[in-house]
Amino acid sequence: MKASYQWLRSFVPQIPDDPSAFAARITSAGLEVEGVHFYGAGIDPCEIVTVVSMRPHPSKSGLRLVTVDRGAAGTLEVICGAPNVPDPGGMVVLAPLGTTLPAKGMTIERRAIAGVMSEGMLCSESELGLTEEGEGILVLPPGFAKPGTRFIDAVPTAKDVIFEIGLTPNRADCLGHLGLAREAAALYGIPWQPPAPEAPVRFATNGSKAADFIKVTIEDGERCPHYAAAVLTDVTNGPSPLALRYRLASLGVRSISNLVDVTNLVMLEYGHPMHAFDLDRLQGAQIVVRRAKAGEKLKTLDGVDRTLDVDDLVICDGNGPLALAGVMGGGDSEITASTKRVLLECAFFDSRTVRRSARRHGLHTESSHRFERGVDHGDTADALAHAVALTARLADGIAIPGIVVTVGRALERTAVTLRAARMNALLGIDLHFEESLGTLRRLGFEVRIHEKSAAATSSAECLVPTHRPDVAREVDLIEEIGRVHGYDAIPAKLPPIRASREVGDKEESAQKARAAAVAVGLSEAVTLSFLAPKVLAAIGAPPPAVVLRNPLTETQSVMRTSLLPGLLDVVGRARRHGERDVRVFTVGRIFLGGSEPSGLPNEPVVFAAVLAGDRAAYLTKAQPIDVWDAKGAAIAFVERFARRTPDVRALAGSARPAHLHPRGAGVLEIAGTPIGTFGMLHPDVVDALDVGGPVVVLEIELELLAKLGVAATQYVPIPRFPPSTRDIAFVVHDDVAVGDVASAVRTAAGALAERVEIFDRFVGDPVPASHANLAFRIVYRALDRTLTDAEVDAQNERVKQEVGARFGATIRA
Amino acid sequence: MSAQGPSPTSTEIHAGIEQALAAMRTRFPDRFAAATTEQLLRDENAKILGKKGELTSILSQMGKVPADARKAIGESVNALRREVEAAFEEALKALFQAKRKAELEARPFDLTLPGRVPAQLGHRHPLSIVREEVISIFRGMGFAVHDGPEVELEENNFTKLGFPPDHPAVDMQDSFWTTSNHLLRTHTSNIQARAMSSRTPPMAFIAPGAVYRRDDDVTHSPMFHQLEAFLVDENVSMAHLKGVLAEFAERLYGPGTPVRLRPSYFPFVEPGAEVDIGCVFCKQPDGTRVGCNLCKHTGWIEILGCGMIHPVVFEACGIDPEKFTGFALGMGIERIAMLRYGVPDIRLFFENDPRFLSQF
Numbered sequence A: 001m002k003a004s005y006q007w008l009r010s011f012v013p014q015i016p017d018d019p020s021a022f023a024a025r026i027t028s029a030g031l032e033v034e035g036v037h038f039y040g041a042g043i044d045p046c047e048i049v050t051v052v053s054m055r056p057h058p059s060k061s062g063l064r065l066v067t068v069d070r071g072a073a074g075t076l077e078v079i080c081g082a083p084n085v086p087d088p089g090g091m092v093v094l095a096p097l098g099t100t101l102p103a104k105g106m107t108i109e110r111r112a113i114a115g116v117m118s119e120g121m122l123c124s125e126s127e128l129g130l131t132e133e134g135e136g137i138l139v140l141p142p143g144f145a146k147p148g149t150r151f152i153d154a155v156p157t158a159k160d161v162i163f164e165i166g167l168t169p170n171r172a173d174c175l176g177h178l179g180l181a182r183e184a185a186a187l188y189g190i191p192w193q194p195p196a197p198e199a200p201v202r203f204a205t206n207g208s209k210a211a212d213f214i215k216v217t218i219e220d221g222e223r224c225p226h227y228a229a230a231v232l233t234d235v236t237n238g239p240s241p242l243a244l245r246y247r248l249a250s251l252g253v254r255s256i257s258n259l260v261d262v263t264n265l266v267m268l269e270y271g272h273p274m275h276a277f278d279l280d281r282l283q284g285a286q287i288v289v290r291r292a293k294a295g296e297k298l299k300t301l302d303g304v305d306r307t308l309d310v311d312d313l314v315i316c317d318g319n320g321p322l323a324l325a326g327v328m329g330g331g332d333s334e335i336t337a338s339t340k341r342v343l344l345e346c347a348f349f350d351s352r353t354v355r356r357s358a359r360r361h362g363l364h365t366e367s368s369h370r371f372e373r374g375v376d377h378g379d380t381a382d383a384l385a386h387a388v389a390l391t392a393r394l395a396d397g398i399a400i401p402g403i404v405v406t407v408g409r410a411l412e413r414t415a416v417t418l419r420a421a422r423m424n425a426l427l428g429i430d431l432h433f434e435e436s437l438g439t440l441r442r443l444g445f446e447v448r449i450h451e452k453s454a455a456a457t458s459s460a461e462c463l464v465p466t467h468r469p470d471v472a473r474e475v476d477l478i479e480e481i482g483r484v485h486g487y488d489a490i491p492a493k494l495p496p497i498r499a500s501r502e503v504g505d506k507e508e509s510a511q512k513a514r515a516a517a518v519a520v521g522l523s524e525a526v527t528l529s530f531l532a533p534k535v536l537a538a539i540g541a542p543p544p545a546v547v548l549r550n551p552l553t554e555t556q557s558v559m560r561t562s563l564l565p566g567l568l569d570v571v572g573r574a575r576r577h578g579e580r581d582v583r584v585f586t587v588g589r590i591f592l593g594g595s596e597p598s599g600l601p602n603e604p605v606v607f608a609a610v611l612a613g614d615r616a617a618y619l620t621k622a623q624p625i626d627v628w629d630a631k632g633a634a635i636a637f638v639e640r641f642a643r644r645t646p647d648v649r650a651l652a653g654s655a656r657p658a659h660l661h662p663r664g665a666g667v668l669e670i671a672g673t674p675i676g677t678f679g680m681l682h683p684d685v686v687d688a689l690d691v692g693g694p695v696v697v698l699e700i701e702l703e704l705l706a707k708l709g710v711a712a713t714q715y716v717p718i719p720r721f722p723p724s725t726r727d728i729a730f731v732v733h734d735d736v737a738v739g740d741v742a743s744a745v746r747t748a749a750g751a752l753a754e755r756v757e758i759f760d761r762f763v764g765d766p767v768p769a770s771h772a773n774l775a776f777r778i779v780y781r782a783l784d785r786t787l788t789d790a791e792v793d794a795q796n797e798r799v800k801q802e803v804g805a806r807f808g809a810t811i812r813a
Numbered sequence B: 001m002s003a004q005g006p007s008p009t010s011t012e013i014h015a016g017i018e019q020a021l022a023a024m025r026t027r028f029p030d031r032f033a034a035a036t037t038e039q040l041l042r043d044e045n046a047k048i049l050g051k052k053g054e055l056t057s058i059l060s061q062m063g064k065v066p067a068d069a070r071k072a073i074g075e076s077v078n079a080l081r082r083e084v085e086a087a088f089e090e091a092l093k094a095l096f097q098a099k100r101k102a103e104l105e106a107r108p109f110d111l112t113l114p115g116r117v118p119a120q121l122g123h124r125h126p127l128s129i130v131r132e133e134v135i136s137i138f139r140g141m142g143f144a145v146h147d148g149p150e151v152e153l154e155e156n157n158f159t160k161l162g163f164p165p166d167h168p169a170v171d172m173q174d175s176f177w178t179t180s181n182h183l184l185r186t187h188t189s190n191i192q193a194r195a196m197s198s199r200t201p202p203m204a205f206i207a208p209g210a211v212y213r214r215d216d217d218v219t220h221s222p223m224f225h226q227l228e229a230f231l232v233d234e235n236v237s238m239a240h241l242k243g244v245l246a247e248f249a250e251r252l253y254g255p256g257t258p259v260r261l262r263p264s265y266f267p268f269v270e271p272g273a274e275v276d277i278g279c280v281f282c283k284q285p286d287g288t289r290v291g292c293n294l295c296k297h298t299g300w301i302e303i304l305g306c307g308m309i310h311p312v313v314f315e316a317c318g319i320d321p322e323k324f325t326g327f328a329l330g331m332g333i334e335r336i337a338m339l340r341y342g343v344p345d346i347r348l349f350f351e352n353d354p355r356f357l358s359q360f
């Protein structure tokens, strides 16, 4: 909502002349000023001058030398390139030397063009920053003002401060300047004066009444409670006076013609949309307000042919729909240059009806914006009378007495009881009741205090004014009082909080997962929950269970059933930016088919990670990440999350998850329950998703893991006796699984072996072809004594024999 | 030293022993000095004092010495033993000191070499850092975490929260619909509706999560994150709301951070307000604010919306609004993070560039 400071101050003269202080005051009361513009900035020095004479430029074609009369300041000559300089006697606007016009970023200086000096500039409206349009300079009729008069003195609306106010949807009353004036007066505690009704300058004296010209029928009183109509004849449609044009322009409304401009001006003043019909274009001298019939057509003012819905409310004549009620008029009854008789409509339409129609037809107009939020249903007569008087004056029309008011449904005003104790309890403050009621009165409420009683039980009945449809309950009154009083006055007190038990398993799992993942060297990505269905298909994820009806794009049209596509997208994007090493995880919900009666999906929280590029190495050549990095990360993650070490079951060939590499993938299991998978991404998937190279991935079902429970930590005594360590190496055929050899070593090493670990696998010279050298370290220890070398050596010898025999292995030192 | 040939007289034997002892006494200091390691030193010591050592073999000849001379020889041997033992301890100590000295004076560590990170640590996402920090602040005040679904019934997302049907308030939250009455939640306030419908007051919860609106530009992402805190009990007032906000602002932005409430409108609260904190970017050492681009030269930055829970919401959830009152406050995690880290474009949070993630 754009608001004119000048206009507001005409209603509330005591508002201090300090735009930024005013902006701060209304912002603090909930009318947020988002911007302040200076309309007509810099035009103060511009003056109205009379053209005295004109001659062509001696050498430059298209330029003329114009001598103008500035009254007391004498005459001067300016160079002008505009084609529309008026004949002598005509008036124009001069920007004298030194004037700075911010609209075009120019300062007027004395300058010579081809040897001739120019002493100023004749201005167009766009150079003055008044309107966007207009070719040529602004031309005023002879006698418009005394020569030398400042332009802003002759046309005060040419300079104004305009506030851009971000109104919340509940404050429809401030969508007009009268409402803003009422609000401002209440905030400052100063008087304000709504305009007195103006009598039309010309009105019919032959006894005719508006009702003789038009018959109004409301067929749907639910959707159209009030319809008021007025008639003027003998109007002359034409341009509006400058003052009106600039008032509209400063508020962002384009001037059309005096008849149309009047309806817009009244809307900006009262906040009540109006509509003007060409009465001669109506069939049957009647207006019918009804629901549209299925398939009915209407060509709206924007030139679009619309097919109406039975839910639409339309204004009809004897023939059919003329306008979409409260949204937009139709072309067939539009005001034109030749309009002679005009019908002015000021109605009250149901806000929900207007909103549904506007949305259905993809329209958002100044009118629908206001009706949707709720206009004042008590001001139709005043607004209409004002419009009639303005039309009579500006379009020289004859007003026909007698407004036709048709009531579809009587509207009651709400009475709300306000209790002093409740007010103070809710605000947490101690306000004086009488003063608070004064605030309500200033906002337009009619207040009656109930029987006097103790202050604590004081209460009052407040009749809600018609301009405040948003106020329906006591709490709304309390807000009005608190808002005007200012929230700064409310003290800050910490409440005594009686604690509740947490209902946050998902959040807790996510937090734990983040901590665990960061500790194993992964960085967190937050990816969008929606993606393209084909992406899910590409990685063999379950088909989408939740499909958006109105997605922004196809690539965000279904809810994910896997976290991997989002992460793979991160890797692909990073690689395209030259970042090769990526180790990311995400923790979030996936959306799977639900079993709830409500039909809502299941939203388990799951964990996924993707590793790509090189493993960080210390002062050695980096090695590409491989599947064992995924295994290590997966096991370490589960151990940190659940304090349990998962078993790894290898799946190869067709047994593996389809998106993983056929050379093998791992399933993580706890006590036989699979809780996740890891592996290298299938090269076909890498290509399909444009990942840009090999990656390893892992996925873990956090809720399943959490359900299996975190293992209880139990202290194990720290060994008191020293260990004995033996390294042992076997050369085995390279198709032997290391894990098999390791578990054979483990078994053979027996109870004395505390730990068995492989620390090297070597292939190549001097190891024979097709063989690998596997080096193990065995740590022997007894809990109750120091082992002797002899018994360790004996046990180690058994390991050599048994493992060597089983795998046909050669023993190396 | 073996006795060959004709048996020497006891006097001769006595003299021979004394001679041998004298020779040992002159040689052992050099022998110890020549031992450059502890092992060599111990070996040398054993050659003199050990079971088969030189001194022991002298003592084994004592039987051949006349009884009158034995006492004198014994005294000489013991004296020499004490000298050798003392010298050995000295030499041992000197060796240890030399070794320690060498250890300490070896070439210094090159601390310009990079530190080794066994498994390098990852980074939490800035949105998670902010989310967990805010949750912990509210937990500290007594609020408990409450989850809720992201795909929600219209009833919980709008109807119970007092959004009037066909009302422009819904325009503030343009929604993604998945069925005729299911949508992606537009705010975490659905959790308020669920909690209040399923339990009786008192309750104090902090509800975090992803929310969705049909918006996509520099300051809007179609998916973003909110945190909503709400308290319902008897006698909860707007002063309590201000108290919690002041505490929150101090804990998140530092002591003395001023808070102000501006009246605003959200359908599910009345009175409703937007909350500004004193700009954290142009704060001066004396606590004043000079204004900057980030606060549009006002000295204030908007961080959240709040209000007293609307009686309509209580009624829709089956709670008596005469008996109970409450407040709710909600903030966008992205906004808090953008302000805190100076991130200019919300989309950076969802692009997850490794060069971005590694900054947090």
Ligand SMILES: [Zn+2]
Pocket: B279, B280, B281, B282, B283, B289, B290, B291, B292, B293, B294, B295, B296, B297, B298, B299, B300
């Ligand atoms: Zn600032």
